[in-house]
Amino acid sequence: xxxxxxxxxxxxxxxxxxxxxxxxxxxxxxxxxxxFVPVIFAVIVLAAxxxxxxxxxxxxxxxxxxxxxxxxxxxVVAAVLGGFMLQVGGIGFSVFLFTSIWMRxxxxxxxxxxxxxxxxxxxxxxxxxxxxxxVPFPQGFIFxxx
Amino acid sequence: xxxxxxxxxxxxxxxxxANVLLAIAGGFMGLLVGAMPGIGAVTGVALLLPLTxxxxxxxxxxxxxxxYYGNMYGGAYSAILxxxxxxxxxxxxxxxxxxxxxxxxxxxALFAANISSFIGGSIGIVTLTLxxxxxxxxxxxxxxxxxxALILLALTSIGWLLGDDPLKGIVASALGILLSTVGMDSxxxxxxxxxxxxxxxxSGFSFIPLVIGxxxxxxxxxxxxxxxxxxxxxxxxxxxxxxxxxxxxxxxRIIPTAIKSAILGNFVGFLPGAGGTxxxxxxxxxxxxxxxxxxxxGNGALEGIAASEAANNAAAVGAFAPLLTLGIPxxxxxxxxxxxxxxxxxxxxxxxxxxxxxxxxxxxxxxxxGNLACIFVGxxxxxxxxxxxxxxxxxxxxxxxxxxxxxxxxxxNNMFDVWFMVGAGVIAFIMQKHQYPVAPILLAxxxxxxxxxxxxxxxxISNGSAKIFIExxxxxxxxxxxxVFILAPVVMRLVxxxxxx
Numbered sequence: 222x223x224x225x226x227x228x229x230x231x232x233x234x235x236x237x238x239x240x241x242x243x244x245x246x247x248x249x250x251x252x253x254x255x256x257f258v259p260v261i262f263a264v265i266v267l268a269a270x271x272x273x274x275x276x277x278x279x280x281x282x283x284x285x286x287x288x289x290x291x292x293x294x295x296x297v298v299a300a301v302l303g304g305f306m307l308q309v310g311g312i313g314f315s316v317f318l319f320t321s322i323w324m325r326x327x328x329x330x331x332x333x334x335x336x337x338x339x340x341x342x343x344x345x346x347x348x349x350x351x352x353x354x355x356v357p358f359p360q361g362f363i364f365x366x367x
Numbered sequence: 368x369x370x371x372x373x374x375x376x377x378x379x380x381x382x383x384x385a386n387v388l389l390a391i392a393g394g395f396m397g398l399l400v401g402a403m404p405g406i407g408a409v410t411g412v413a414l415l416l417p418l419t420x421x422x423x424x425x426x427x428x429x430x431x432x433x434x435y436y437g438n439m440y441g442g443a444y445s446a447i448l449x450x451x452x453x454x455x456x457x458x459x460x461x462x463x464x465x466x467x468x469x470x471x472x473x474x475x476a477l478f479a480a481n482i483s484s485f486i487g488g489s490i491g492i493v494t495l496t497l498x499x500x501x502x503x504x505x506x507x508x509x510x511x512x513x514x515x516a517l518i519l520l521a522l523t524s525i526g527w528l529l530g531d532d533p534l535k536g537i538v539a540s541a542l543g544i545l546l547s548t549v550g551m552d553s554x555x556x557x558x559x560x561x562x563x564x565x566x567x568x569x570s571g572f573s574f575i576p577l578v579i580g581x582x583x584x585x586x587x588x589x590x591x592x593x594x595x596x597x598x599x600x601x602x603x604x605x606x607x608x609x610x611x612x613x614x615x616x617x618x619x620r621i622i623p624t625a626i627k628s629a630i631l632g633n634f635v636g637f638l639p640g641a642g643g644t645x646x647x648x649x650x651x652x653x654x655x656x657x658x659x660x661x662x663x664x665g666n667g668a669l670e671g672i673a674a675s676e677a678a679n680n681a682a683a684v685g686a687f688a689p690l691l692t693l694g695i696p697x698x699x700x701x702x703x704x705x706x707x708x709x710x711x712x713x714x715x716x717x718x719x720x721x722x723x724x725x726x727x728x729x730x731x732x733x734x735x736x737g738n739l740a741c742i743f744v745g746x747x748x749x750x751x752x753x754x755x756x757x758x759x760x761x762x763x764x765x766x767x768x769x770x771x772x773x774x775x776x777x778x779x780n781n782m783f784d785v786w787f788m789v790g791a792g793v794i795a796f797i798m799q800k801h802q803y804p805v806a807p808i809l810l811a812x813x814x815x816x817x818x819x820x821x822x823x824x825x826x827x828i829s830n831g832s833a834k835i836f837i838e839x840x841x842x843x844x845x846x847x848x849x850x851v852f853i854l855a856p857v858v859m860r861l862v863x864x865x866x867x868x
Binding site for chain 2: 225226230233236238245248253254255258259262263265266269270290292295296300308312319320323324327328329342346354358
């Protein structure tokens with residue numbers, strides 16, 4: 222995985238250098254162009270990434286320390302679903318549903334505790350962000366149908 | 368009339384029961400909004416500014432001072448308790464604050480943050496009272512070349528000081544700078560840059576979704592990965608208020624740090640455009656380099672919190688000097704305040720101290736009241752805040768994830784920021800697992816646009832000659848310090864190797 226990360230860094234640096242020089246101009250009419258700062262720091266990324274690559278490939282005792290755990294990515298899936306819930310059901314509905322599902326089925330709390338906690342959290346989020354700070358959250362496709 | 372007499376006159380105008388209550392209310396609301404990820408100081412003040420529209424100017428500025436200060440204090444709370452910095456300077460606070468919370472010392476971290484914020488704010492206000500107009504003029508000596516050199520110093524030290532592997536630190540910092548270059552190029556008439564045809568990228572990546580994603584989401588991912596190892600989601604340690612009060616020894620550790628950082632932070636605050644993040648970062652670096660607790664910093668040192676918070680609050684006050692004396696806002700938040708002042712018919716600038724003495728000294732005296740109100744509200748809130756640490760992880764995990772979603776959305780009111788936040792979270796988690804520090808990405812991301820603007824302006828002024836950086840004594844001195852920062856670790860390693868042989 223270390224090598225994959227370094228290769229991605231190198232690719233990002235190359236793209237930034239190429240675009241910075243060709244498209245956004247490094248230096249023009251005696252002054253820096255839009256590519257000036259990006260190119261300088263992309264070169265730094267490239268140099269440092271190459272140094273890491275050399276260390277990873279030729280260094281001694283370079284063992285992969287991280288073991289992939291699918292459960293770690295569960296919150297990412299939940300966040301994506303939470304985002305969709307927000308679009309589909311609006312803020313109040315999505316907060317309540319999201320917290321309830323997580324607490325009941327992942328954290329294994331009783332229905333009573335789940336529903337009370339979800340209601341309090343929904344009230345907190347809705348009260349602060351929607352009512353007080355007036356953040357215009359999506360109305361929710363479902364509610365727009367009625 | 369001397370400054371002291373004018374200040375007393377200001378107190379006479381602003382000190383009443385109603386105004387003190389307004390300061391406390393402002394402080395409370397500011398703390399609450401400042402602690403909300405996604406809102407931040409600028410948005411917080413902007414959102415709460417309308418509350419003051421119907422008040423008389425004196426009451427309005429007193430409440431505004433409370434809100435402004437409350438925001439500064441509040442940014443640290445979510446950083447310490449949830450590892451989600453409420454604003455950019457709080458990134459440095461999270462580095463030590465959250466590890467302290469995990470060690471069961473969250474209460475002490477909050478106390479240290481409150482006290483350091485108070486010290487920073489107090490030193491800032493006293494300096495503003497005594498030398499405000501003078502320091503604003505010194506701040507004006509910092510042109511593009513000096514600002515570029517100052518931010519370069521901050522940028523170069525980021526990678527070297529955070530994380531175990533300097534190379535990975537450098538990559539992280541430079542990647543943060545590259546990320547910041549996405550979006551409109553303000554120096555080229557707002558032309559798009561590195562947007563790859565995406566309309567969403569035209570306005571660039573927003574800082575708040577990035578910080579929420581890189582700090583908040585990986586923390587829940589970490590929690591969930593531990594669950595599989597058999598470490599079930601359990602209740603956090605029960606803390607008492609008594610256990611959270613700082614001991615005499617701990618106070619002795621943080622007070623000198625807070626004073627040093629406040630002085631540095633206050634000066635950085637006087638510089639137009641340098642901002643609280645630069646102040647908080649430079650103070651952290653100074654503490655790490657000169658303090659006695661270098662190894663502990665980053666793993667839960669009270670000094671780290673003291674340095675960051677004192678500098679941030681002192682810079683927040685410092686930003687008032689160029690605002691009042693020159694009409695130049697030193698930060699985004701003071702730019703919003705400038706709008707408020709103009710709404711009341713006041714024109715900040717050199718004549719303000721002469722023509723509107725009542726207002727100016729009323730404002731300065733209200734800062735004393737606002738700062739006192741915030742330390743009072745902050746300390747009173749600690750038991751309530753500590754109860755957050757006692758929420759079982761099975762409940763706090765979905766709450767943090769949803770706060771991340773809501774916080775990311777609230778910045779620009781669009782879903783793109785939510786998806787960006789999720790992506791940033793995944794990348795940050797993978798990077799952390801491979802020993803890449805995440806904080807440099809965020810700090811570089813905040814500082815880079817100011818750096819780019821300053822360096823390009825400096826080159827434009829000098830017609831492309833780099834001499835501008837050497838000819839000016841301030842920028843030359845800052846570049847020399849930067850060179851020492853870069854070369855010192857290399858030289859130290861060489862010396863060690865030679866000694867070992």
